[in-house]
Amino acid sequence: MSKVRHLLGISGGKDSAALAIYLFNKYPKLDIEYYTCDTGEELDETYQLIQNLENYFGKKILNLRAAENSSISPFDHFLTMYGGFLPSSNSRWCTKKLKLEPFENFVSSDQVISYVGIRGDEDRDGYISRKTNIQSIFPFRRNIWSEDVVRKFLNNSIIDQSISCCELVDLSNKRNRFVELLSKPLSPSFTMQNKLNLLFDLGIKETNRLIFEFLKSTEYPLAKETDFPLLDNEEILVRDDIFRILEESGVGVPEYYKKIEFEVNGKKGDYSRSRSGCYFCFFQQKIEWVWLYEQHPDRFSQAQEYEKDGYTWNQEESLAQLIQPERIIKIKEDYLKRTLRKAKQKSPYLLDILGEAEGEGCAACFI
Ligand code: SF4
Numbered sequence: 001m002s003k004v005r006h007l008l009g010i011s012g013g014k015d016s017a018a019l020a021i022y023l024f025n026k027y028p029k030l031d032i033e034y035y036t037c038d039t040g041e042e043l044d045e046t047y048q049l050i051q052n053l054e055n056y057f058g059k060k061i062l063n064l065r066a067a068e069n070s071s072i073s074p075f076d077h078f079l080t081m082y083g084g085f086l087p088s089s090n091s092r093w094c095t096k097k098l099k100l101e102p103f104e105n106f107v108s109s110d111q112v113i114s115y116v117g118i119r120g121d122e123d124r125d126g127y128i129s130r131k132t133n134i135q136s137i138f139p140f141r142r143n144i145w146s147e148d149v150v151r152k153f154l155n156n157s158i159i160d161q162s163i164s165c166c167e168l169v170d171l172s173n174k175r176n177r178f179v180e181l182l183s184k185p186l187s188p189s190f191t192m193q194n195k196l197n198l199l200f201d202l203g204i205k206e207t208n209r210l211i212f213e214f215l216k217s218t219e220y221p222l223a224k225e226t227d228f229p230l231l232d233n234e235e236i237l238v239r240d241d242i243f244r245i246l247e248e249s250g251v252g253v254p255e256y257y258k259k260i261e262f263e264v265n266g267k268k269g270d271y272s273r274s275r276s277g278c279y280f281c282f283f284q285q286k287i288e289w290v291w292l293y294e295q296h297p298d299r300f301s302q303a304q305e306y307e308k309d310g311y312t313w314n315q316e317e318s319l320a321q322l323i324q325p326e327r328i329i330k331i332k333e334d335y336l337k338r339t340l341r342k343a344k345q346k347s348p349y350l351l352d353i354l355g356e357a358e359g360e361g362c363a364a365c366f367i
Helices: 014-026 044-057 074-081 093-107 147-153 156-165 172-183 192-202 204-215 239-249 286-295 297-305 325-344 350-357
Strands: 005-009 032-036 112-115 134-137 260-264 267-271
Touching: 005 014, 005 093, 014 032, 014 044, 014 239, 032 044, 074 093, 147 156, 147 192, 147 204, 156 172, 156 204, 172 192, 172 204, 192 204, 260 286, 260 325, 267 286, 267 325, 286 297, 286 325
Parallel strands: 005 032, 005 112, 112 134
Antiparallel strands: 260 267
C-alpha cells in the first residue's frame, strides 16, 4: 500500500474541477481524495458544481468545514471571533481560517501529494504548503514541480549529485547533453528558469525522472514512492482545454462564467464573474460587484449587510455608494474601455477579458 496520500482540493472554480476530472480519467489507479473547504458563503453555482462532480465520480467530495460544530456559517463564525473585522487583501484571515487550517488539520502529519490546477498558460505557483509533509504537483503544466523542488535540484551546490542521477535514468542518446546541461552552474546570465527550460526542451519525461531520482535523497513525500505515473505525462493544458474537459464530461462550466450582455450609453458589452469563492469576496473587480448586484440582488444585499461599524468590502467606497446609478454607469464604461484596450493589444487571453484578474488573490479559493 502506498505510504503517501493523494489529495485534490475542489475550490469551486473551473480549473480544479477540470483537474479532478482529468486525473480521475487519466490516472484511475491514483487513489485521490477529493475535498472542498466550504466557507458557507459560496455562490449557488459553486454548490451545484460540487454536486455535479459528485455525480460524475459516483462518490462524495469531502467537505472540510471549519468550525463544524458552529450553528452559523464558518465565515460568520470567524467574523464574530474577529469582532466584525472584514477580511481584505492585506488581512486575509478568511483564507487562513477557512481554507488552509482545515486542510492542514485534515493532512495532519501524513505524507501528502497535493494536486494543484494551475494551467500551462499561467505564470504563478499557487499554494505551496510550508509543511514538509505536503508536496504540491501541477499536472497541467510542463513543469509539474513546485519552485522549491526545482530550486533544490538545480542548486549549484549539488551539481555532482544531479549529474549522478543521470546514471539511474534511461536517457539513451540524450545522456551527454543532459550531463552537459546539468554541469553548467546557474549565474545571473544563466538563470534557474533558463536551465529548467533547456532541460525540458531536451526531454520532459527524462527531466521528470531525474528530479524524481533526486527527490529520493530528500524528505519530500514523493521520496517514499517507487514510481509516480505523472512523470511520463507530457500534456500541457491551457484555458480552452479546461472548458472542453468540463463540457465534454457533462459536469459543465459553472454558470457564473457565462457572459451576460449589458448596454451602457448606447454601447454593448458583456460581463460575468471571473472566479469562484465567496459571493462577497473582496478580490472581485468593480464590474463583478455590479454583476452581483444586477444578477444576484439577494446575494448583493447579504454582502451589504456585512458592511457596518465602518467596515467595508472595498477600501475606497461602500457597496451603497457603488450601486448609485451614476457610479454603475462609470464602472461599466471604464470596464468597456479596458476591454477595448486589451482587445487592441491582442492579448492571448482575450477569450475571456474578465480573466485578467484571475491570477490575483487566493489560489485556495479560485483555482
Ligand atoms: S473567496 Fe475571498 S472572502 Fe472567501 S475565503 Fe477566499 S479570499 Fe476570503
